[in-house]
Amino acid sequence: MHFVTGGAFNGKSNWVRKTYPINDQNSTWVSGYAGEQIPDSLLPATEYWIVSGIEQYVKDWLIACDEKAVREKWLGKLTEWSCLDGDQTMILIGSDISKGIVPASHEERLWRDVTGRIFQDTAKICDRVDVIWYGINIQIK
Template sequence: MHFVTGGAFNGKKKWVTHFYGLDHTPHQWHSFYNEKEVPDFTEKVVVLEGIERYVRTLLEKAETPAGARLLFKKKLAQWQAEDRTIVMIGTDMMKGIVPMNAFDRHFRDAAGWCFQDAAEAAERVDTIWYGVSETIKEEKK
């Protein structure tokens, strides 16, 4: 798995498209901004965009940040077992004002924990800021 994170509108989608040559490679692109549920995987390369929105959906189901994290860890284990390249794209929300609304604070907490879990599970982690990548983890297979 590959986890790509960075600020909103900082070029994560463009970077992933270029890095994997997706203009010329069969792939499946799923956006959690448009759909809440995880799709059935059909291609060898699967991009899951908007991981933070998926975490929000899990929080709505689980009702606690710890519960959402547990559901996310189960899903990560399933994705790790897949014989395909799974790229998770998540927008970093940790560098802003802490929300006043309790649910939004729980969402921010859950997203931070789940991003830590995604980074731990991934073989590679890249941050994208202003279209520039920085590899912060890369395990050799």
């Protein structure tokens, strides 16, 4: 699995498209920004599975669940994805929302904190982690 993170509008998705030979025939791309749900099954078996907007999924899940349940749900997905066969690549994209001013509302602080913990969980499990700033990657794992 490959985790790609960095600031909002810093070119993460474009970098993934340039780095991998992704096209409509060999990939499935789901986006939390577009309101698309992460599928329960990774079928059909495409060569590339891309899940973008991880922080948006966290925000949506926190509406219905507490932090523990959200992390368990995400860890369950990571465990499932780590069992993909060798012909499939899972790419996870999330915007770093931990920088800047601490949010004033409890809900926004919780979202930021849970997202940071989930990104840590993701980085631990993934084989590769890249940070993208201004369209340039730095591989940190």
